[in-house]
Amino acid sequence: xKKLIYPAAAVALFFASAxxxxxxxxxxxxxxxxxxxxxxxxxxxxxxxxxxxxxDANDLANSRFSTSIDVASINTGxxxxxxxxxxxxxxxAAKYPTITFTSSSIAKxxxxxxxxxxxxxxxxxKPVTIPFTFDGSTFKGSFEVNRMDYNVNTAExxxxxQKFKVDITVPVSK
Amino acid sequence: xxxxxxxxxxxxxxxxxxxGIIYNRIYFFATEADFSKVLNIGSITGISVMVCMxxxxxxxxxxxxxxxxxEIVFNLLFSIISFACVMIPISISLPLxxxxxxxxxxxxxxxxxxxxxxxxxxKPLFTGSNR
Numbered sequence: 001x002k003k004l005i006y007p008a009a010a011v012a013l014f015f016a017s018a019x020x021x022x023x024x025x026x027x028x029x030x031x032x033x034x035x036x037x038x039x040x041x042x043x044x045x046x047x048x049x050x051x052x053x054x055x056d057a058n059d060l061a062n063s064r065f066s067t068s069i070d071v072a073s074i075n076t077g078x079x080x081x082x083x084x085x086x087x088x089x090x091x092x093a094a095k096y097p098t099i100t101f102t103s104s105s106i107a108k109x110x111x112x113x114x115x116x117x118x119x120x121x122x123x124x125x126k127p128v129t130i131p132f133t134f135d136g137s138t139f140k141g142s143f144e145v146n147r148m149d150y151n152v153n154t155a156e157x158x159x160x161x162q163k164f165k166v167d168i169t170v171p172v173s174k
Numbered sequence: 175x176x177x178x179x180x181x182x183x184x185x186x187x188x189x190x191x192x193x194g195i196i197y198n199r200i201y202f203f204a205t206e207a208d209f210s211k212v213l214n215i216g217s218i219t220g221i222s223v224m225v226c227m228x229x230x231x232x233x234x235x236x237x238x239x240x241x242x243x244x245e246i247v248f249n250l251l252f253s254i255i256s257f258a259c260v261m262i263p264i265s266i267s268l269p270l271x272x273x274x275x276x277x278x279x280x281x282x283x284x285x286x287x288x289x290x291x292x293x294x295x296x297k298p299l300f301t302g303s304n305r
Contacts, residue, residue: 036270045270077267079276 025056025063027172034169035069037145039161042081046099047073053172055106055134057113065103065115071096090153096122101130115141124150132168139170176234182293182300183230184223189292191222194285207277211269218285225289252290259286 035046048070055063071093074085086093103117112133119128126149132141145164148154195218202208229252236251237244263282268275 042267047273075270075273075275077270077272077275078265079274079278080264081267082276 025054025059027053027055027174029053029067030171030173032171034167036167037164038167039164042076042078042085042160044074044076044081044085046070047075049170051100053139053170055139057134060106060108060113063103063106065101065106065117067102068098068100071099089155091122101128119145121145121150122152126150130168137171137173139168139172141168142166178300179230179234179237182296183226183233185296185299186229186289186292187219187223187226189296190226190288191219193288193292194218194222197284197288198281201281205274205277205280207274207281209268209272209278209281211272212278213281213285222289222292226293229289229293249294252293256287256290262286 029049029051033049035049037044037046046069049067050069051065051067053065053067055065071091072086074082074091074093076082076085085091088095099122100120101115101117102120103115105117106113106115109131112131114129114131116127116129118125128143128145130141130143132139134140143166145166146162147164148157148162153159195215198209198213198218229248232251233245233248236248240247260283263279263286266278268278272278
């Protein structure tokens with residue numbers, strides 16, 4: 001039995017070290033991130049970014065994003081608009097408190113990478129592809145969202161913009 | 175005399191600025207909401223001087239044009255414009271670095287009345303012919 005102790009320890013160390021290699025690809029979201037949306041009027045940003053980011057440029061198959069933002073954190077720079085945005089008529093923050101993005105695959109592109117996954121907003125799940133770059137410390141991505149696709153105030157299609165450009169900048173640390 | 179109207183406007187702008195700066199500090203201590211990027215000593219003083227100087231010209235113009243009712247028309251106009259200006263802090267979009275825009279009207283709405291209040295408060299000191 002004693003003879004098995006060292007092989008068992010070696011196996012345990014092997015698997016533990018493999019686990020640390022996998023863990024080393026995890027990134028923590030650092031302060032200073034921004035999730036800005038621009039539809040002309042309104043424009044603004046979201047806060048409350050949480051989630052897990054596992055990204056390795058050399059191992060895209062095992063890379064994954066699972067993130068969420070707090071709908072109630074919306075800031076358009078105007079208190080009245082913020083209140084409207086959180087109301088039942090628009091994002092309904094009480095019923096749908098978060099907007100989530102979960103990637104299913106990440107691929108290399110000519111200009112960087114592209115994360116394909118599901119964007120869950122206002123109770124509607126839609127597949128989206130977010131092109132992004134990573135310089136070793138900051139993820140930067142940009143994509144377009146149409147609020148009508150997510151049933152956000154579909155009763156008033158002409159009230160404000162329908163299409164919004166979303167710019168994401170997320171500094172990370174290990 | 176324009177000189178009297180000018181000093182009335184100048185004194186009103188100083189009083190409005192002082193009251194505005196004091197209210198700004200009180201509001202900050204009460205709410206801890208920092209709007210210094212938008213409203214600070216410089217901008218409060220600048221806006222107060224600008225509004226009161228504009229009021230000086232309008233007052234002088236109306237008092238000259240409408241000899242009997244000029245002051246009444248001016249006071250009415252100043253009050254109506256001040257009240258209408260309530261919409262400015264309510265509808266303005268602040269820089270996104272300000273995280274509590276909901277609290278901005280509470281700071282700025284009372285301030286839009288300060289120039290008019292200062293003007294009316296100091297009026298007895300500047301009575302007489304302004305023409």
